[in-house]
Amino acid sequence: MxxxxxxxxxxxxxxxxxxxxxxxxxxxxxxxxxxxxxxxxxxxxxxxxxxxxxxxxxxxxxxxxxxxxxxxxxxxxxQSKVRGGDSSKVLVEWLQEEGILKTKPLDESSNSPLRLLEVGALSTKNEISRHPKQMQVTRIDLNSQEPGIEQQDFMERPLPTAPEDRFDILSLSLVLNYVPDPVGRGEMLKRLAQFLQKPDHYDEKETKLPSLFFVLPLPCVKNSRYMNEKLLLRIMENLGFAVLHKKSSTKLCYYLFRLARKGNKAKTEKRIVNDGVTRNNFSIIVK
Structure with missing residues (x-):
């Protein structure tokens, strides 16, 4: 049976x-x-x-x-700072390169801080937390590990109904790989844009916002039968995201995307792109 x-x-x-x-x-x-x-x-x-x-x-x-x-x-x-595993270090570095985060301290007359939603937050003391005048961070996780992290399933978070409920930056670091099935991963990716400000919310000079910081284990895109970087970037492009930065370490791959437009509702099915007995089965299905 x-x-x-x-x-x-x-x-x-x-x-x-x-x-x-x-x-x-x-x-x-x-x-x-x-x-x-x-x-x-x-x-x-x-x-x-x-x-x-x-x-x-x-x-x-x-x-x-x-x-x-x-x-x-x-x-x-x-992933601790002691082990050098704080992925938000890369986010801060890229935001500073783009001029979104300033390297010098801000005075009281500076503009309001940008709003960031960190999904799957492990700590309130990561690198991004060192810029409170420039970045207002909302942290959520399925299992909150300390005060300051709201216990919440991102897939059940109410959708924003007004600009003030949306975010300028969304961080999704080592979260998608925990979603237990390919269709669920696709549904999560489809939901991201709804929590970000619309591109026309910003001045033309602020074209790097809204942004998505996205981190996966390297084998998800380098050693999967059903996924490679080319396919991942095509999925993100179909959802309206344009890549600004990307890099890989020995264990992780990092991406910074800009939400540039509405998605085209293209579907992505599960198909073999890298055959081999040593490959894993990570995949994303977008319906």
């Missing part, structure tokens, strides 16, 4: 918070993260095949690896 599959939610994909994280070195955190991903992938395959015995065994193996709380602790530690 096949295992009955329940509908997956965004919360299903994002692990809960470890309340008391133990100190781990970089080798330990990487081992926990990679093992957890491998076991979850094998468990999903077992459920798809209807093999409940294998699925139960893999659930037990996941718990022996520390379970979801330990995985979340390892992920947070791996």
């Amino acid at each position: 096949a295992v009955k599959k329940r509908a997956k939610t965004l919360a299903h994909g994002r692990p809960p918070v470890a309340k008391h994280a133990k100190q781990m070195n970089s080798k330990q955190t990487q081992n926990i993260i990679s093992t957890h991903h491998r076991l979850e992938k094998e468990k999903a395959a077992a459920i798809k095949k209807g093999d409940q015995t294998a699925a139960d065994a893999l659930t037990e193996a996941i718990e022996k690896n520390g379970g979801l709380p330990t995985y979340q602790a390892a992920s947070k530690l791996g």
Whole structure:
């Protein structure tokens, strides 16, 4: 008998918070993260095949690896400033290059701060927080880890109804890869533009706004059967985004997009773009 599959939610994909994280070195955190991903992938395959015995065994193996709380602790530690993993450093660097953030302190007569929505926030003390006069940050996460981060599912956040409810910049760093299915990822990407100011809200000289900061694990675009950078950028272009900056590290790929126009409602199906037995199955489906 096949295992009955329940509908997956965004919360299903994002692990809960470890309340008391133990100190781990970089080798330990990487081992926990990679093992957890491998076991979850094998468990999903077992459920798809209807093999409940294998699925139960893999659930037990996941718990022996520390379970979801330990995985979340390892992920947070791996992204900490101590480990050099604060992705908002790249965002600040690019915003300064574009003249959106000023490098010199502002006086009291300066313009009102820009509004930024950080989805999947891990900390209130990241690099972007060091510019309070220039940037008013709203932080949300499925599992708030500290005061100042609102516990909220982005997919359930009410849509803005007025310009003052929208944002100048949206940060989506290591969030899309937690969405448990390709269609859900597409729905999240389609929702982004609705939270950003419309391009005509700005003066012509401010053409770099509104902006989207977007970060994914590098294997999502470099080692997937169903995704590469060319396809990712085409999806974003179809949604109305134009790339301003992009770069890769050994583990992550970073993008800064500008919302330039309305999307064209083009669909993206799942198809093989890089075949091979060592490839992963990350994909995005836009309906």
